[in-house]
Amino acid sequence: MKTKDWFTDWFDTSYYHILYKERNDSEAQVFMKNVTELLCLSKANHVLDLPCGKGRHAVFLNSLGYRVTGKDLSKNSIKAAKPFENDTLNFEVHDMRKPLKRKYDAIFNLFTSFGYFEEDREDLLILEHIKKGLKPNGFFVFDFLNAIVVKANLVSKEIKNVEGITFHITREIINGFIIKNISFFAEGKEHTYTERVKYLDIEKMTYYLNKVGFTIIHTFGDYQLNSFNPEHSNRLILVAK
Numbered sequence: 001m002k003t004k005d006w007f008t009d010w011f012d013t014s015y016y017h018i019l020y021k022e023r024n025d026s027e028a029q030v031f032m033k034n035v036t037e038l039l040c041l042s043k044a045n046h047v048l049d050l051p052c053g054k055g056r057h058a059v060f061l062n063s064l065g066y067r068v069t070g071k072d073l074s075k076n077s078i079k080a081a082k083p084f085e086n087d088t089l090n091f092e093v094h095d096m097r098k099p100l101k102r103k104y105d106a107i108f109n110l111f112t113s114f115g116y117f118e119e120d121r122e123d124l125l126i127l128e129h130i131k132k133g134l135k136p137n138g139f140f141v142f143d144f145l146n147a148i149v150v151k152a153n154l155v156s157k158e159i160k161n162v163e164g165i166t167f168h169i170t171r172e173i174i175n176g177f178i179i180k181n182i183s184f185f186a187e188g189k190e191h192t193y194t195e196r197v198k199y200l201d202i203e204k205m206t207y208y209l210n211k212v213g214f215t216i217i218h219t220f221g222d223y224q225l226n227s228f229n230p231e232h233s234n235r236l237i238l239v240a241k
């Protein structure tokens, strides 16, 4: 049975991982290298990847020598990440709408893992938990889509064949949300899922971060850490303290 929160169902399915299987892991690794160098993190530092999915950033960060915790709502993703655990890498199921129990040197929210919730107060609550989960002088790295570029390049209809499944995808922007409907036939039945991400531009993100007491210290537009250009950048990457 589907729950009312789309993100609880969709991200926990194997179909989500099939649809996005081509996501660029080498780009993610370049990003992690660039960010850890920028922040001058020491190997003793503890980084939280929230939410971590199956741990692609967390496992790589740990291979660079950092102590890393990955947390995600999806039980199946955490189950897939668990075999990679070691003395300095651990994974836990956690809902980011709940407070964190300890403090970290850096918290990373990567690859558009925000803006899923209806009310602004829910977004702010997550950022408050992140702020409280940081040690003094800890860093928050926030990697979100660039809403302006997404809007300008929105492909309203698309068909993707991945691993024998034909995904029919439609996209639209309604009432401040970027909505992606995904339907397909698999394992003998029709499936329909919706991804809903709030249209958050740099002004709104800045407002959110300042409201919970963060100061933005860097703004980048891609994983190579080039500067942010509202009309052209693929990503909106904010580093805050």
Ligand SMILES: C[S@@+](CC[C@H](N)C(=O)[O-])C[C@H]1O[C@@H](n2cnc3c(N)ncnc32)[C@H](O)[C@@H]1O
Residues within 6 Å of the ligand: 007, 008, 011, 012, 050, 051, 052, 053, 054, 055, 056, 057, 071, 072, 073, 074, 077, 094, 095, 096, 097, 109, 110, 111, 112, 113, 116
């Ligand atoms: C777009 S994926 C990105 C995952 C990971 N950062 C990556 O780059 O692979 C978004 C993730 O957010 C997780 N998620 C959604 N809502 C959540 C919540 N309330 N608390 C914790 N994780 C959540 C999903 O399970 C999913 O793994």
